[in-house]
Amino acid sequence: MTKFALALLIGATAAGAAAANTPVTFGTNWLAQAEHGGFYQAVADGTYAACGLDVTIQPGGPQVNNRALMLAGKIDFNMGGSLLEQFSAVQEGIPVVAVAASFQKEPQVILTHPGKAKNFEDLKNLKLYLGDAGYASYYQWMINAFGFTPEQRQVYTFNPAPFIADPESGMQGYLSSEPLMVEKEGGFKPDVWLLADQGYSSYSTLIETMADTIATKPEVVSCFVDGSIKGWYSYLYGDNSAANAMIKKDNPDMTDEQIAFGIEQMKAAGIVDSGEALETGIGTMTDAHIKDFFDKMVAAGVVPADLEYTKAYTLEFVNKGVGMDLKK
Incomplete structure (x- = not known):
């Protein structure tokens, strides 16, 4: 084989690999900030791409409703808030499902x-x-x-x-x-x-998607969840400079001081990596933890006792210890 032919073959292989990456859009719930850092990290360091995803992060904001865009099929994943949003979706018959909890603690x-x-x-x-x-x-x-x-x-x-x-x-x-x-x-x-x-035991910054996406594209969901988990480990414990540059590009008002403060507070309080996550990895969710929060909300009169709250989430994609080797 000539060098020219070999070059063409390598180029074609690389182009094919790039073309094979599945486009995915992830909507956040506010303007770019350190609290979104793990997702930006997974884009910046190629973690999503290594799993075959071409991820675009679509920031939220005061005039943006990314969950509505997901319901309309315009984006693939959305950054939810607390478990109450998931319970509300079940109550309203909306087939949105939480697939991972980026935050073990509500901030x-x-x-x-x-x-x-x-x-x-x-x-x-x-x-x-x-x-x-x-x-x-x-x-x-x-x-x-x-x-x-x-x-x-x-x-x-x-x-x-x-x-x-x-x-x-x-x-x-x-x-x-x-x-x-x-x-x-x-x-x-x-x-x-x-x-x-x-004792306010809700998970937070949930990764959510449509039930149909889980049913028809489980490999995409798995790659996105795994990539996000690895991104959080790298963001908190590794070199996060490229991710922070992306955050500041998406949100020009964000300062280095605010980013550093956000990271410091998340680590000090164990927002991302604490409790059950120390055993089974960032993103962890358990039936017992969610039931505990649900029972508290029922007692407080926030949600009805007969709500089929288990429809709000799946444990299929978490609790596997993904990325724990990246913690330094």
Whole structure:
């Protein structure tokens, strides 16, 4: 074989391999940030491509509903929030299924002024700035489990100024965002109460897809889940510079400081890699864990007791220890 013919053969083989990669679009639930880092990592370092997927990440945002696009068949996977979204889909008869839990802990927090509360129950002595979604979900659990009251709730307009000005108040937030924002705008470091550490046991940042995708393209689902899990290990414990560059390209307002803070908080609190994930890998979900959260939501009056909640998820693609060798 001549060198020219060999070159043509190699080129054709490479082109064929590239053509064989399946196009996949993954929609996130907000603007690009460190909390999406594992997915960007798997694109940046070729992990998805190595499994035969050509993945495009489609950022969410205030005017973007990526779940609706998935329901319409425009994207393949979506970044869900907590298990309550999955339960709601079952209640509404929408065939959306969670296939992995990127976060073992929901990053929802309550912020208080330094020293104002010695323990979580002390928050019952404060007014609490909460949005409507939070009031209808985790605050109903706080009322049921700890005796918080509806009267404590103040409407949160996503402006931290009222909280910053009032030491006798608390404010909802996201572990890797609002604490830094308050520190910069208010000039003090708030105390942070992670609801997951108080028993609010929802998984979060779920990977979800349509039931039909699982039935007809299980190999694509498996590759995407495995690639995402490996991406999270590499992002948290390896060189994440290329992924962070992609994040900043998709979200020009994102800063290195905010990314570093997000990673630090996720690692310190065990948001991604803790609990059962230490044994069976990032992405882990279990029947017992989901039932525990479901029972708490039933007791709080958030979901009906007769909901067939097991339709909301599958364990087919997780709990296999994928990527654990990448943890350094």
